[in-house]
Amino acid sequence: MRIGADYYPEHWEKERWKIDAEMMVKANIQVIRIGEFAWSLYEPTEDMYDFAWLDEALDYFNQYGIKVVLCTPSATPPKWMTDKYPDIFQDDIHGNAKVFGTRKHYCFNSDTYRQKTSVLVHKIAKRYANHPALEAWQIDNELGWSNTTRCYCDKCKKKFQMWLAEKYKTIENLNQKYGTVFWSQIYNSFEEVIIPKAGACYDTCHDTQGQNPALLLDYYRFCSDSVISFMNESVAVIKQYSEKPITTNMLDAAVNSGTGIDYFKCSEKLDFVSWDNYIEFQWGIAEAATVSRDHALLRSYKKQPFWVMEQQSGACGWSKMGPTPTPGKLRLWTYQAVANGADTVVYFRWRACPFGTEEYWHGILNHDGKPNRRYEEIAQIGQEMESLNKTLGALQPKARVAIIKSFDSEWSHSIHKHVEGFQYDRLLLAYYKPFYEMGIAVDFVTAGENLESYDIVLAPALLILNDDDKKNLEQYVEKGGKLFISFRSGIKDEYNNMRMETVPGQFVDMAGIEVHDYDPQFEKHTEVSGVFGRGRATLWCDIIEPVTAKPLGVYTEDFYSNSPCLTVNRLGKGEVYYLGCDLDDTAMKNLMKYLGEKANLPIDLYEISGVEITHATDDEKEVIFIMNHNTYPVVVAMKKPYRDLLTDLDIQDTVTLQPYGVAILE
Ligand code: GAL
Secondary structure, eight states: OEEEEEOOGGGSOHHHHHHHHHHHHHTTEEEEEEOTTOHHHHOSBTTBOOOHHHHHHHHHHHTTTOEEEEEOOTTSOOHHHHHHOGGGBOBOTTSOBOOTTSSOOBOTTOHHHHHHHHHHHHHHHHHHTTOTTEEEEEOSSSTTTTTTSOOOSHHHHHHHHHHHHHHHSSHHHHHHHHTTTTTTOOOSSGGGOOOOOSOSSSTTOOTTTTOOHHHHHHHHHHHHHHHHHHHHHHHHHHHHHOOSOEEOEEOOHHHHHHHOOOHHHHHTTOSSOEEEEOOEETTEEOOHHHHHHHHHHHHHHHTSOEEEEEEEOSOOOSSSOOOOOOTTHHHHHHHHHHHTTEEEEEEEOSBOOSSSTTTTOOOSBOTTOOOOHHHHHHHHHHHHHHHHHHHOOOOBOOOSEEEEOOHHHHHHHHHSOSSTTOOHHHHHHHHHHHHHHTTOOEEEEOTTSOOTTOSEEEETTOOBOOHHHHHHHHHHHHTTOEEEEESSOSOBOTTSOBOSSSBTGGGHHHHTEEEEEEEEOTTOOEEEEETTEEEEESSEEEEEEESSOEEEEEEOSSTTTTSEEEEEEEETTEEEEEEOBOOOHHHHHHHHHHHHHHTTOOOOTTOOTTEEEEEEEOSSOEEEEEEEOSSSOEEEEOSSOEEETTTTEEEOSEEEEOTTOEEEEO
């Protein structure tokens, strides 16, 4: 484990580099990320290149043994380029071209932009492939940031039509799969197919404009594929010159729903994944559980250690700031990342910049560049890690529980939301949280991957499931797995059309139930009772008729009072649970505890609210991270003696943690 900083040598006088490098070394900062927005320095005018500034910076920091993550600068096309080739701009959903001034305003399907990017990436990769400071590459910056995955320009329209032709072969086939007979939408050729711009329905203000759901889902897939293929072009270029690992910095899961990139697919060609973790800033304050969930997602995309490429290190915002991190929080957030599987945490940014949009965005250092209490805290982390590394290798939690995350389902849910208030991401979090609170690690998986290492696989609202994935889940259960399915699972086909089988469609046999009636909870709620105690559904109620399954819970209100809301069905050596409704937090927690006990998971008796407990292993040793997210001290009871690797003290039956305190127990 180690720490780094995002650094912009081009923002500072060269005379300052010395102080920066020395301060970094002193704080044990081992890696810096450089160059993601520097196109106008690399290529100040068309086809005129300048690498002197970067040569000098890399050589300089190399003298101090500081490693570098070097970025491709495609996030910010230079002014001369947008002037000369205005067609590289994206069009937003209203058809307005984006304008110069911030970033990520280019179209992923612009041949001009792809070609320009490729030429520059060739040059950068060739020049720096063997530089001794080079440690890794980052492609672009935050692909899909701020609604930029989905572009609505004519280039995208043409490429989309080609993408459709490749997928459907004939227009008749597309018409049939899209159900274009509905509302006179039948197309005579692929060239007629539209892209779902705004403007179809004005007054109802539906975000999807009432467009055909099959068209929308395909467009979302196409846009995700476009970003990934743009990224993969740069990956392929770098690989021609360099064997150093390649990554890109992803966004958190909450933003990710809006980002619209399938991160499982996006990860395939990357050597490792990384993400940017802002917790308390202009755009919101994240709960510790959601940050843990985001780390879990990242470790899951490739099932290997990941990096935090930007970790908040000061008060931040563009026009308004969030709070400054209270003393202890930088350290807590850093260990939270490590406890959940990160092996490198890079702070954004080394020093606050005096100019530009982010003049308020504080880094480790303030504008004045002097050591401060945040720097001291980070230096403490750097020292601690140095000593931890003497006894520990790369740590990963070994999860026995997994949640299926399906990007197809996510996008389909976002197109037609079923009922007011439904959000796929939030539902997944509702399943993640009880395990988080119980100190049980959860991975995220696709329905198609090997699931054998998990005792429990949860599939909340797994709307779309192809036949191969279905078979995979069946086999998982037959061999002894516990599969947990919820309402709105298995009922759509891959074209985003409703299946004609009885609900829950693909899962009817597995779950051993039929659902002939359901009650969306619009401005109502329904009480339930079962193995989870009493509870309440506020989104959805499937009225379940067991066929081979047996009930574990019932509704206690309305015309379906006494009908099952929760069932279990035996299949081979395993079991399939089906929950027809959502549940409030307490009932959900009880239910996941019940399930955990059935699977013999070690449920921590001494759970304390706001205390995160993570078990991680380097394959030889197992350590327990105990992290206090509370503003007050806590005393945690332990079941056996441990040694705290941070203080080197023996722990007998309790460990006391200060506010935002951390213990790493072996
Ligand atoms: C991230 C971005 C950084 C910086 C930071 C603060 O989204 O990758 O470059 O802009 O946020 O806004």
